[in-house]
Amino acid sequence: MAGKPPDSTQLERLFATIESRRGADPESSYTAQLFAGGLGAIAQKVDEEAVEVVVAAHHTSSRHVTEESADLLYHLLVLWAEVGIAPADVWAELARREGTSGLDEKAARPEPQPE
Secondary structure: OOOOOOOHHHHHHHHHHHOOOOOOOOOOOOOHHHHHHHHHHHHHHHHHHHHHHHHHHHOOOOHHHHHHHHHHHHHHHHHHHHHHHOOHHHHHHHHOOOOOOOOHHHHHHHOOOOO
């Protein structure tokens, strides 16, 4: 395997690569193709990949769930980049929730408002 060994910082490195593809030639980069399609196309891919993870969980091996999960995380990172969210923003939100009951945290959330 080339590069650094896999660990949680892989998502940070992948996000940096994704950001570097913004504005690239869509003929030479799948990520650039996603950006060129806009938010709707990116969100649709996230939706498709999420369904594929669920289907794999119900009908195939853990290896297939792993592969589909990697696809989902990649497309989610593209979505974050498209809407201006950095992985650190999500990590901070997870840290804020740490130690809080999931039921309590969910009950305290305000209704999402369109921007």
